[in-house]
Amino acid sequence: MATESPSSVRKVVVHLRETGDAPILKQAKLKIPRTDKFAKVIDFLRRQLHRDTLFVYVNSVCSQNPDELVIDLYNNFGFDGKLVVNYACSMAWG
Amino acid sequence: MDAQKYLWEGAIPLQIHLHESQVTALPPPPPALILAPRIGYLPLLAPLIKPYFSSTLPPGVDTIWFDYNGLPLKWYIPTGVLFDLLCPEPERPWNITVHFRGYPGNVLIPCEGEDYVKWSFINSLKEAAYIMNGNCKNVMNMSQSDQLELWNSVLNGNLEAYQRVSSKLKLATVDEYTSLCSPKSQQSLGETDLTAQLKTGRVPVRLYILSVREDFDDLDEVHPIDSWEKISYINRPVEIRKEDKCFSLHDALKTLLPELFSDESLTDVKLSGVDFEDAVRKPNDVSSDKVMEDQGQNAYKQPEAGHICSSAEIKLIRIQGIEPKLEIPFSWVANNLINPDYFLHICVYVKVAQ
Numbered sequence: 001m002a003t004e005s006p007s008s009v010r011k012v013v014v015h016l017r018e019t020g021d022a023p024i025l026k027q028a029k030l031k032i033p034r035t036d037k038f039a040k041v042i043d044f045l046r047r048q049l050h051r052d053t054l055f056v057y058v059n060s061v062c063s064q065n066p067d068e069l070v071i072d073l074y075n076n077f078g079f080d081g082k083l084v085v086n087y088a089c090s091m092a093w094g
Numbered sequence: 095m096d097a098q099k100y101l102w103e104g105a106i107p108l109q110i111h112l113h114e115s116q117v118t119a120l121p122p123p124p125p126a127l128i129l130a131p132r133i134g135y136l137p138l139l140a141p142l143i144k145p146y147f148s149s150t151l152p153p154g155v156d157t158i159w160f161d162y163n164g165l166p167l168k169w170y171i172p173t174g175v176l177f178d179l180l181c182p183e184p185e186r187p188w189n190i191t192v193h194f195r196g197y198p199g200n201v202l203i204p205c206e207g208e209d210y211v212k213w214s215f216i217n218s219l220k221e222a223a224y225i226m227n228g229n230c231k232n233v234m235n236m237s238q239s240d241q242l243e244l245w246n247s248v249l250n251g252n253l254e255a256y257q258r259v260s261s262k263l264k265l266a267t268v269d270e271y272t273s274l275c276s277p278k279s280q281q282s283l284g285e286t287d288l289t290a291q292l293k294t295g296r297v298p299v300r301l302y303i304l305s306v307r308e309d310f311d312d313l314d315e316v317h318p319i320d321s322w323e324k325i326s327y328i329n330r331p332v333e334i335r336k337e338d339k340c341f342s343l344h345d346a347l348k349t350l351l352p353e354l355f356s357d358e359s360l361t362d363v364k365l366s367g368v369d370f371e372d373a374v375r376k377p378n379d380v381s382s383d384k385v386m387e388d389q390g391q392n393a394y395k396q397p398e399a400g401h402i403c404s405s406a407e408i409k410l411i412r413i414q415g416i417e418p419k420l421e422i423p424f425s426w427v428a429n430n431l432i433n434p435d436y437f438l439h440i441c442v443y444v445k446v447a448q
Contacts, residue, residue: 064214
């Protein structure tokens with residue numbers, strides 16, 4: 001479980017990692033306001049990859065719910081001060 | 095009296111109307127009357143609903159979706175939770191509208207059949223496993239047949255089959271944590287990662303907060319919800335420490351929504367001017383600390399009507415259609431009121447200042 005220092009900033013660091021045959025992004029690191037919804041990450045990926053169909057995973061859990069708050073995902077699944085999000089063009093972990 | 099059995103038998107009586115745009119023959123078909131399991135999901139009712147309306151549907155591909163008072167219903171939220179959240183005054187039967195065309199892709203994520211719902215359920219289960227155990231290996235390593243049996247048990251409301259398969263997952267419930275913490279059992283445990291978990295139990299929670307601006311005495315005075323923006327959703331586990339034998343639902347809600355509670359009883363809480371960091375915190379309560387730090391930076395304030403400001407009053411707390419007393423031990427709630435994916439869904443109505 002991720003821990004935060006008292007002086008932690010308002011943003012969550014998100015690392016985007018390609019999985020399978022998904023293309024590597026030029027910009028693979030994002031800083032997202034913690035109160036934003038996961039929809040922002042999903043939309044960013046869709047725009048960058050020019051694809052509507054994407055499979056997004058956090059710690060091998062498929063996270064498609066755009067309502068999840070980035071801060072909740074970070075607190076539940078983040079480590080080393082960042083949230084790692086894997087993206088694939090086809091289902092990676094069934 | 096087995097609480098889980100009551101839960102699995104719980105159902106919402108639905109009166110399902112076909113949307114007028116889908117009616118091709120007059121007179122329009124009468125609504126379908128369907129009993130929907132609380133722990134189930136609306137799209138799974140498609141095979142029951144379609145026969146009622148198939149003769150009047152326009153030709154084309156069917157993608158089922160539902161709305162209540164114009165609000166598209168999020169299909170991955172269990173039926174019972176949708177009812178508890180969107181019907182402040184329970185409406186029986188619950189009048190919802192079914193559509194087979196015009197899927198609102200801007201509001202709802204895709205759902206093209208039972209497989210989508212199954213996938214969503216298994217993922218939720220993995221999430222819960224991760225929160226409780228620190229990894230979801232047990233779910234990932236499930237055999238295909240076990241996974242299918244688990245899903246079918248939820249689909250069919252078969253509690254016996256569900257308990258048979260889910261017990262193999264060894265997803266620790268709060269009871270197991272507290273019983274494992276007796277000195278005898280601690281000696282017999284050689285695995286180091288288990289001892290770390292024995293200190294606390296983490297209960298996965300999905301919390302839905304409906305903020306209401308207007309004053310109301312009766313629940314039926316609450317205006318129908320016309321947008322999901324009015325509902326704040328958080329996914330945050332509650333930690334129970336083993337030595338906390340009297341950890342109540344009230345205590346759990348305090349850790350989830352500290353800005354809505356003070357140490358006094360549940361009344362109008364005017365916290366303006368109070369420095370949240372000075373508010374009473376439990377020592378070594380990791381989740382509380384985190385939430386307090388976040389509160390200091392107003393991290394959980396949502397824009398729009400979901401804004402939980404400092405002068406707010408909790409009007410209602412609903413879990414599985416029940417409004418439990420706040421003194422109830424949270425361990426009981428965590429053991430008995432969770433959904434099959436091991437998540438506890440809590441609906442909270444909050445009245446905020448104008």
